Amino acid sequence: MFDRLREDVRTALTNDPAAKSAREVVLTYPGVHAVWLYRVASRLLNGGHPxxxxxxxxxxxxxxxxxxxxxxxLGRRVFIDHGMGVVVGETAELGDDVQLFHGVTLGGNSPEPVKRHPTLEDGVTVGANATLVGDITVGEGATVGAGAVVVDDVAPGTTVAGNPARPIGESAEPPLSQHPRCSNPNED
Incomplete structure (x- = not known):
C-alpha cells in the first residue's frame, strides 16, 4: 500500500513542475487525495458496502x-492536476499513467446500468474542461485538447480538439470548393 502512495507522489512530482517536494504533494494536492480516497471507496464498494x-x-x-x-x-499513476470540477463516472475505465486536468468530465449517455462512460487507455492526457461522453475509447497515448467535446473513439497517439472533437489538422468544414452550398463552376 505504501509503495502505491509513494508512486502517486512521485507521479505528481514528475508531472507538475510546480510541485517542489513530496511533503507539499502529500499535504496540498487535492487530485492526489481524491485518487487515494477513491481507492478506499472502491474497496468498500467491492467489499459489499455500497x-x-x-x-x-x-x-x-x-x-x-x-x-x-x-x-x-483507475489504473496506476493516474494524476489529476488542479482537480476542481473533475467528474469520473461509474463505468469509466482509466489505464495507467492517465493525466486529467481541472473540469474534465467522463460522463455517461444512458440511464441503463450498462457500460456508459469512457475508457481511457494507458498514457492518455485530457486537457482542462474537456467533456468525454459515452462508451467510447481514447486510445493509448492520445491527447484530448482543453475544452474538447468527445463523443467518438479516439485512435491511439492522436490529438483531438474542438466541439465536436476532431484530430488536429482535420478541418470541421469541407474545403469551400466541396461545400454543398457552393455551385459547381462547370455547371451552367
Whole structure:
C-alpha cells in the first residue's frame, strides 16, 4: 500500500513542475487525495458496502472538488492536476499513467446500468474542461485538447480538439470548393 502512495507522489512530482517536494504533494494536492480516497471507496464498494463507498465518495468530492464514482476503474499513476470540477463516472475505465486536468468530465449517455462512460487507455492526457461522453475509447497515448467535446473513439497517439472533437489538422468544414452550398463552376 505504501509503495502505491509513494508512486502517486512521485507521479505528481514528475508531472507538475510546480510541485517542489513530496511533503507539499502529500499535504496540498487535492487530485492526489481524491485518487487515494477513491481507492478506499472502491474497496468498500467491492467489499459489499455500497452505501459507505458512496458516502466516502461524496465526502471526497466536498473535500477535494473531484468526484470519482467508486465503481470506476483507475489504473496506476493516474494524476489529476488542479482537480476542481473533475467528474469520473461509474463505468469509466482509466489505464495507467492517465493525466486529467481541472473540469474534465467522463460522463455517461444512458440511464441503463450498462457500460456508459469512457475508457481511457494507458498514457492518455485530457486537457482542462474537456467533456468525454459515452462508451467510447481514447486510445493509448492520445491527447484530448482543453475544452474538447468527445463523443467518438479516439485512435491511439492522436490529438483531438474542438466541439465536436476532431484530430488536429482535420478541418470541421469541407474545403469551400466541396461545400454543398457552393455551385459547381462547370455547371451552367
Amino acid at each position: 452505501l459507505a463507498a458512496r458516502v466516502l465518495s461524496h465526502l471526497t468530492r466536498v473535500l477535494t472538488g473531484v468526484e470519482i464514482h467508486p465503481g470506476a476503474t
